[in-house]
Amino acid sequence: MFQWRGMGDLLLNAIRTDDVYVTMAWLIVTASVVILFNLIADLLYAVLDPRIRYA
Numbered sequence: 001m002f003q004w005r006g007m008g009d010l011l012l013n014a015i016r017t018d019d020v021y022v023t024m025a026w027l028i029v030t031a032s033v034v035i036l037f038n039l040i041a042d043l044l045y046a047v048l049d050p051r052i053r054y055a
Contacts, residue, residue: 014022
């Protein structure tokens with residue numbers, strides 16, 4: 001499984017070949033995933049811990 005090519009390999013190849021559009025797309029996708037998982041974690045904290053309230 002760790003031998004498969006993935007997002008890291010895509011990013012490194014894009015940086016090596018000066019492919020700006022692939023690099024920007026990679027950054028947007030990665031940032032979106034981080035933001036989405038942070039939102040999910042915040043919502044789960046509110047569900048699991050009754051002391052936390054969102055206005």
